[in-house]
Amino acid sequence: MAELQKTRAGTRRHEIVEIATRLFLENGFAATSMSMVAAAAGLTKASLYHHFPGKEDLFAACVTDGYAAELSQLRTIAEDPSTPPPDKMRAALMALYDTIITSPVGRMSPLIAEVSRAFPSVARSFHDDYIAPQHQILARIIADGVRSGHFNDLDPKLFLHLVFGPIVTLSLSREMFATFADLDRYFPVTDLRDGHIDTLMRLLARSG
The missing domain is CATH 1.10.10.60 (Homeodomain-like)
Structure with a gap:
């Protein structure tokens, strides 16, 4: 019972x-x-x-609960022993785009930025429950790729900045100009996503 x-x-x-x-x-x-x-x-x-207990607690739950499924997906990708690091990284980047650009919680990016300034607890919860674990998962994939000889030994913090900067910017832009009838002409998700991911994979790839 x-x-x-x-x-x-x-x-x-x-x-x-x-x-x-x-x-x-x-x-x-x-x-x-x-x-x-x-x-x-x-x-x-x-x-x-x-x-x-309060509206900020409810908002924090919307953010962290909304990203829980994506974190679980990233962990599954990272922990799969049968998948080589390049395939893991590409799958992880696709998952990030799906969450941050198309999911309801991903579309809350402008609100998260706004509310976090007024309620530091929301910012802390978002960072500790989502951002930090997410970075750790991607850093693990990078480290596995370096050890296996698939990836260049790049600074993980710099690489992660290159990962998230364009995705978050695209998310914010699409929300800012959501009323545009030709939104996809200015911010075509598929083209920008594929070009971004291909660029990141070339940056990671170890030649020779």
């Missing part, structure tokens, strides 16, 4: 996070109230506060 109640609570929490993510994307952080989330989720405010 206790296990069933725990499962139900986890499912309910996930539903609340999905609803809140949609409302944050539609209305922004400031204009999304706990009352709005509670009403959309069919809860009383008291019940919502039972799950999340």
Whole structure:
């Protein structure tokens, strides 16, 4: 019985996070109230506060929970002993694009930047629960590639900056100009993604 109640609570929490993510994307952080989330989720405010002590806690959950599946996917890629490092890296980069550019939580990048300044706890949670583990996973793939002779011995921090900078910039640009009818002409995800990944793989590749 206790296990069933725990499962139900986890499912309910996930539903609340999905609803809140949609409302944050539609209305922004400031204009999304706990009352709005509670009403959309069919809860009383008291019940919502039972799950999340405050709006910043709810927002942090939307961010970290939303990226949990992507982190799990990255770990699976990195830990597969049958896949060579170049294939792992390419798969990991594709996963990053899928999450940061196309997923609901990825589209929250502008809100994350805004809210993190006002609520340092959100910034800390986002960094510790998502950014740091993500960097560690990619650094592991790089290290495996260097050891196996597939990759050049590059500075991991510099390489990771080259990975994330263009992806985050593309995400922010597409959100900033989302009302453009010809958005894909200015910011074509597939072309930019493929060109970016090919460039990174050439930079990593060890010749000879």
